[in-house]
Amino acid sequence: MSGPRLVLTINCGSSSLKFTIINPETGEERLKGQADALGSSSAALSWQHDEKEGTQKLSPGDDYEGVIGALVKRFDGPWSALREQLRAIGHRVVHGGEQFADSTLINDSVVSAIRACCELAPLHNPAALQGIQASLLAFPELPQVAVFDTAFHQSLPDYAYLYALPYSLYRDHQLRRYGMHGSSHRYIGERSAEILKTPTDKINVISAHLGNGASLCAIKNGKSVDTSMGLTPLEGLVMGSRCGDLDPGLLLHLGEALDYSLAELEQLLNRNSGLLGISELSNDCRELEEAMGKGHAGASLALKLFCYRLAKYIAAYTVPLKRVDSLVFTGGIGENSSWVRRETIGWLSQLGYQLDNKRNEDIRFGSEGQISKDGTPDILVIPTREDWVIARDTIRLANRAL
Ligand code: ADP
Numbered sequence: 001m002s003g004p005r006l007v008l009t010i011n012c013g014s015s016s017l018k019f020t021i022i023n024p025e026t027g028e029e030r031l032k033g034q035a036d037a038l039g040s041s042s043a044a045l046s047w048q049h050d051e052k053e054g055t056q057k058l059s060p061g062d063d064y065e066g067v068i069g070a071l072v073k074r075f076d077g078p079w080s081a082l083r084e085q086l087r088a089i090g091h092r093v094v095h096g097g098e099q100f101a102d103s104t105l106i107n108d109s110v111v112s113a114i115r116a117c118c119e120l121a122p123l124h125n126p127a128a129l130q131g132i133q134a135s136l137l138a139f140p141e142l143p144q145v146a147v148f149d150t151a152f153h154q155s156l157p158d159y160a161y162l163y164a165l166p167y168s169l170y171r172d173h174q175l176r177r178y179g180m181h182g183s184s185h186r187y188i189g190e191r192s193a194e195i196l197k198t199p200t201d202k203i204n205v206i207s208a209h210l211g212n213g214a215s216l217c218a219i220k221n222g223k224s225v226d227t228s229m230g231l232t233p234l235e236g237l238v239m240g241s242r243c244g245d246l247d248p249g250l251l252l253h254l255g256e257a258l259d260y261s262l263a264e265l266e267q268l269l270n271r272n273s274g275l276l277g278i279s280e281l282s283n284d285c286r287e288l289e290e291a292m293g294k295g296h297a298g299a300s301l302a303l304k305l306f307c308y309r310l311a312k313y314i315a316a317y318t319v320p321l322k323r324v325d326s327l328v329f330t331g332g333i334g335e336n337s338s339w340v341r342r343e344t345i346g347w348l349s350q351l352g353y354q355l356d357n358k359r360n361e362d363i364r365f366g367s368e369g370q371i372s373k374d375g376t377p378d379i380l381v382i383p384t385r386e387d388w389v390i391a392r393d394t395i396r397l398a399n400r401a402l
Contacts (some may be wrong), residue, residue, distance in 0.1 A: 100146070146398045327353065
């Protein structure tokens, strides 16, 4: 295909904006960068382009609009050659509610629908919305696409997505499980199918995305049939600083007996729990592994709890799948921590899982491959490529809009 064909992807987090320029056909990243610590005096833009790194200070007043303004200036100057090759822009949006089972071209009604989903994801969607609005103003001539973290999980059956609460809460307020990390799990399903030379619509995969946020997905015949995150990204696995599953009665107890306010609960569950809460040291797996090596009891306990919960979930997901073609580890922890993979698989011998220790130790830093013993159920490590999924969806929809 001639003409511009690169995609700019934009991912607005609560205080950061990550961006890439990708060739959607090959997955090659031509530019990658992020704006960090937005709203603080250390706010800065950093990037890698043509194997060179650069940084630029941002002003503490710069919001997403300010960052996109800084990007536009660079596109008018040093990155103008890339700018000329841009075909479309893809935005990651965490929550698409029940409206979006696929990515979509952005227009006024899509912006309104994303705004309506802010109520379901108050910590995430407002940032994406600001990024989208700034980018629509800055690049009015380019088609723009929203890619939802929840979309891949819209295939969950009702008995998997409903909470056992009064049905009216679902009917009247859309309170149900939605799941997140959809682009990552979808990529893992598709890539597993390629590696195992199975058609995508026939593959059954358990995908473990383990980063600062962590979630598990059961993929049956290429479609998500269960996932561990719920209405919000708090449910399920133990995460860096989020607690995952809890007895909901504990929340009542914290409110009634210990006088926690809603704001304090939000802080406790999202920011002070998980690996950080148990270890009393760090939310970072690599730091905890180092501390465990030096005998830190809290670090060791936190990592064990993380792996035990993960193993229980993996075993549970054999229920909807029956036949599992591959168990896949991905995300910063899944791709790099041979310790977490070994500890987790250690709980799963009753399912036939066995690690090849050398393969497990050798795989890290972006490599892909099998880590199970030959002749035992497949366990793979696959580096996730959420940005590539966003870029592929974006070009597909942008071309359809012609
Ligand atoms: P995010 O969810 O923010 O995208 P990542 O997928 O980048 O997070 O994962 C971050 C996690 O990966 C951190 O806990 C980090 O310590 C862990 N990690 C990265 N490299 C390693 C490593 N070599 N060994 C163990 N953990 C690692």
